[in-house]
Amino acid sequence: MNEEKPDGFRESTEKLWHATRKTLQSATFRASQYRKVVQRKIDLASLHRKISLAHGDIGKLVDDFREAGTADILDREEIQTLFRRLDGYKMEAAEI
Numbered sequence: 001m002n003e004e005k006p007d008g009f010r011e012s013t014e015k016l017w018h019a020t021r022k023t024l025q026s027a028t029f030r031a032s033q034y035r036k037v038v039q040r041k042i043d044l045a046s047l048h049r050k051i052s053l054a055h056g057d058i059g060k061l062v063d064d065f066r067e068a069g070t071a072d073i074l075d076r077e078e079i080q081t082l083f084r085r086l087d088g089y090k091m092e093a094a095e096i
Helices: 007-067 077-095
Strands: none
Touching (some): 007 077
């Protein structure tokens, strides 16, 4: 009962296995690419939230200084620090 399989069957099996492996490799590669794209979108959304918060911080600080009658508000170190932080977020977003 130990019959050998014909060469055609073996070739068909090898072709099927090769096609299956190729499909699996392609799917794995595409899944990896998709994961990277999704991660970049998440990172970018996080940076946009930080940018929005920095805008709010700057606005609040400017308003506080204005109400206190402070001159040269934009030259204040607190404001410049927030501008530098905001510039850093924007540079990170541009890199993504």
